[in-house]
Amino acid sequence: MKHLISALALAALSVTCAQAGNPLFPKLFTADPAAIVDKGRVYVYVGHDEARPEDKDYVMHEWRVYSSCDMVNWRDDGVPLTPFTFSWARDKAWAADVVKREVDGKIKYWFYAPVAHKTIPGMSIGVAVSDSPTGPFVDARGTALVTNDMTTQTKISWDDIDPGVFIDDDGQAYLYWGNTVLKYAKLKRNMTEFDGPIHVVEVPNFTEAPYLHKRAGTYYLSYAQHFPEEIAYMTGPSPTGPWTPRGVIMGKNDKTKTIHQAFIEFNGKSYVLYHNAELPGGGEWRRSVAVEEVRYNADGTIQPIAQTKKGPKANPSPGCKRAT
Numbered sequence: 001m002k003h004l005i006s007a008l009a010l011a012a013l014s015v016t017c018a019q020a021g022n023p024l025f026p027k028l029f030t031a032d033p034a035a036i037v038d039k040g041r042v043y044v045y046v047g048h049d050e051a052r053p054e055d056k057d058y059v060m061h062e063w064r065v066y067s068s069c070d071m072v073n074w075r076d077d078g079v080p081l082t083p084f085t086f087s088w089a090r091d092k093a094w095a096a097d098v099v100k101r102e103v104d105g106k107i108k109y110w111f112y113a114p115v116a117h118k119t120i121p122g123m124s125i126g127v128a129v130s131d132s133p134t135g136p137f138v139d140a141r142g143t144a145l146v147t148n149d150m151t152t153q154t155k156i157s158w159d160d161i162d163p164g165v166f167i168d169d170d171g172q173a174y175l176y177w178g179n180t181v182l183k184y185a186k187l188k189r190n191m192t193e194f195d196g197p198i199h200v201v202e203v204p205n206f207t208e209a210p211y212l213h214k215r216a217g218t219y220y221l222s223y224a225q226h227f228p229e230e231i232a233y234m235t236g237p238s239p240t241g242p243w244t245p246r247g248v249i250m251g252k253n254d255k256t257k258t259i260h261q262a263f264i265e266f267n268g269k270s271y272v273l274y275h276n277a278e279l280p281g282g283g284e285w286r287r288s289v290a291v292e293e294v295r296y297n298a299d300g301t302i303q304p305i306a307q308t309k310k311g312p313k314a315n316p317s318p319g320c321k322r323a324t
């Protein structure tokens, strides 16, 4: 009996002390994290890097979702959608973003997905919707929300990627996106249409991955800058600025040039998800998602974030049912 009690105490201690361990999902190559918290559980959406070691480009045919009650133990929730969820799309499950919002009296999960368009050359952004954070998601419009011909600031075909969706406390939703040129537009309450024009934000050295979040009344617009990429951010008094540049918070990766961040508050702590290529066999197109705790200074600025192998400590969420 005494042995059983000590074993249980040890097990409890190891759960409390456990750390995520980066990369988070060791069975697959994963990239471009997006995250939401729902009913005390954190859901992380990733693109699946399926490139073979000899491939020289992204091979991404599906998004996957994982969830956790403590940021350490992860449940594989499968494939919530693929680019083929959109009948008008040709492939390329690039960096998506997800948000929860009630529309017409029902809580729904909205998935903004950059995909290659079948008939309009270039990348485009679709919107999918589900009643559950783990899907299945269905096309919410039947057409792309953004196509490459709607934006003409640059001639590249991949400037309409990397959606970052944000809903402010007053209910107004915003979609930021872009590669090379940073753009944003307001979304209507239905989450599937723009409410007004597309605006361009001039940001020196902007590459991609815009992500808007709010904390203690301050808006944070983070993004990947330069190439190889590093994570930089700006702060402002509103979701549309004016923006004050705050510099780099995470340096570039050794084995892949991209980094793609997402910020999340979970059970009283702040985290950033990002990718590197530290899983064995990793590389430019074989990336792996990781997480670190984020610490804010008293003035609201973000402390520099080191990439670690240990990851954050377990943070068991009392509101979460731990079915793994």
Ligand code: FUB
Residues within 6 Å of the ligand: 031, 032, 047, 058, 094, 095, 161, 162, 208, 209, 258, 259, 260
């Ligand atoms: O994963 C494909 C592209 O690489 C994403 O859209 C970018 O953010 C970069 O991570």
